[in-house]
Amino acid sequence: MQEAVPAERKPDEVQAEMPQPEQMPQRTDAPRAAGRKNRADMKKSLKSIAERMMTHGGGQSLDAISLKKEAVMREVLDADTLTEVVHIANSIPVEWLMDVDEIPGNVFRAWAFGILEFRKRGKYYGLRDLTVILVFLVQVLGPVAVVNHALVGVGQEGGAYYDWSNFSPSLQEWANNWNANFLRMFLLMAYWMNGFISMEDSWEDWQRAFLFHAFLSKGSNGGNNFSLYVGAFTKCWCTFWCCIATFLIIGQLTGPLDVLYDILGMFFVYGLDSLGGDLNLVSESSWPAAGLGWIEENLEHMGAKVRPEYNSRKGQVRISPIVRSAFLSVKYFCLLGVIVAPAIHIMTPWFIIAGN
Numbered sequence: 026m027q028e029a030v031p032a033e034r035k036p037d038e039v040q041a042e043m044p045q046p047e048q049m050p051q052r053t054d055a056p057r058a059a060g061r062k063n064r065a066d067m068k069k070s071l072k073s074i075a076e077r078m079m080t081h082g083g084g085q086s087l088d089a090i091s092l093k094k095e096a097v098m099r100e101v102l103d104a105d106t107l108t109e110v111v112h113i114a115n116s117i118p119v120e121w122l123m124d125v126d127e128i129p130g131n132v133f134r135a136w137a138f139g140i141l142e143f144r145k146r147g148k149y150y151g152l153r154d155l156t157v158i159l160v161f162l163v164q165v166l167g168p169v170a171v172v173n174h175a176l177v178g179v180g181q182e183g184g185a186y187y188d189w190s191n192f193s194p195s196l197q198e199w200a201n202n203w204n205a206n207f208l209r210m211f212l213l214m215a216y217w218m219n220g221f222i223s224m225e226d227s228w229e230d231w232q233r234a235f236l237f238h239a240f241l242s243k244g245s246n247g248g249n250n251f252s253l254y255v256g257a258f259t260k261c262w263c264t265f266w267c268c269i270a271t272f273l274i275i276g277q278l279t280g281p282l283d284v285l286y287d288i289l290g291m292f293f294v295y296g297l298d299s300l301g302g303d304l305n306l307v308s309e310s311s312w313p314a315a316g317l318g319w320i321e322e323n324l325e326h327m328g329a330k331v332r333p334e335y336n337s338r339k340g341q342v343r344i345s346p347i348v349r350s351a352f353l354s355v356k357y358f359c360l361l362g363v364i365v366a367p368a369i370h371i372m373t374p375w376f377i378i379a380g381n
Contacts, residue, residue, distance in 0.1 A: 094121070098327040101241070101320055108139035110241055114316025122315040125322055128237065129230045130312035131298045132157050133256030137238055140311055157252075160297050164259050167294045168266030175273040187273070187378045194372040205284060209275045210367045212288050216271050217366055220264050220359035227260050228352040232344055237321050254348070259298065261351045267295050268359055272366050276375040 097117065104110045136157055178185035199206050235253050274287050300309045 114313035117316045125318040127314035128317040130300050133252045134234050136252040164263040168270045171270035191378045195374045198374050205281050208281045213367050217359050217362040220268050224356035257348050261355045265355050267291050
């Protein structure tokens with residue numbers, strides 16, 4: 026009996042029987058431009074990276090991480106003082122902080138959250154509080170003193186530096202001293218633009234810090250937002266008067282080096298309340314900006330879950346419209362000055378009106 030010989034198959038039939046690679050589904054939506062991610066996508070990406078690091082590196086499941094986060098939030102809502110909240114924020118794992126928006130601090134916020142109270146030690150007890158008061162006085166009175174020196178002359182021998190009765194618009198001085206005048210104009214525009222941007226950022230940062238502080242104060246003892254209001258007033262006042270003072274002081278300077286020195290002096294006064302600055306009040310490491318930002322971000326979806334009374338606390342916090350109006354007024358004043366201040370500066374005969 027002869028064996029059956031299989032019929033020879035064509036190459037096309039053989040290729041059809043071979044397993045074919047899976048076809049990729051066609052993209053129906055418009056492709057996103059390379060390198061462009063919106064903020065929500067970036068936050069999700071960073072969060073997933075952090076969770077994978079904790080899961081694989083620390084041997085913890087996502088459920089265990091979630092339970093830990095809820096435990097931290099429970100400690101925050103049960104804290105007796107705001108100083109305890111700051112210490113909890115300092116102890117939050119770094120892996121949780123990769124996707125948070127920090128809450129920037131300054132000496133007034135450090136005072137409100139009890140950091141200065143915690144740092145009082147030994148024979149220098151209370152000197153930090155006194156230094157904060159001195160910072161407030163310098164930022165409030167310093168720019169006004171410069172304006173008084175140039176315009177009014179109260180409390181100084183010889184009266185005001187400028188005699189505005191001799192004012193007559195002229196471009197002659199600009200042509201004679203254009204080397205320093207160009208530098209003056211650019212620095213003046215930069216300073217007023219910095220004031221505009223700074224007021225926008227300061228308003229956002231202040232209301233975040235205020236709402237966060239006020240909410241936590243509802244469930245803890247000793248919450249006092251007075252220093253936050255002091256900080257808001259100081260920021261608006263100092264920005265307004267520093268811009269005016271800058272316009273006046275650079276007119277009496279003849280050399281580029283003098284212009285730079287005086288502008289830097291006004292920047293120093295403006296940033297005197299910053300953390301980690303020239304004054305040894307509060308270091309930047311003492312203010313847990315990222316930790317407080319994490320707590321603020323997770324209060325919304327964890328607060329009611331770990332403590333049912335969260336929602337009743339939440340509706341008790343309000344921002345004064347007066348504070349908002351103050352920030353917006355100074356902000357748009359600075360924006361107007363970006364154009365108006367250099368134009369007036371160009372047409373002012375500074376050498377002629379400098380009577381004293």
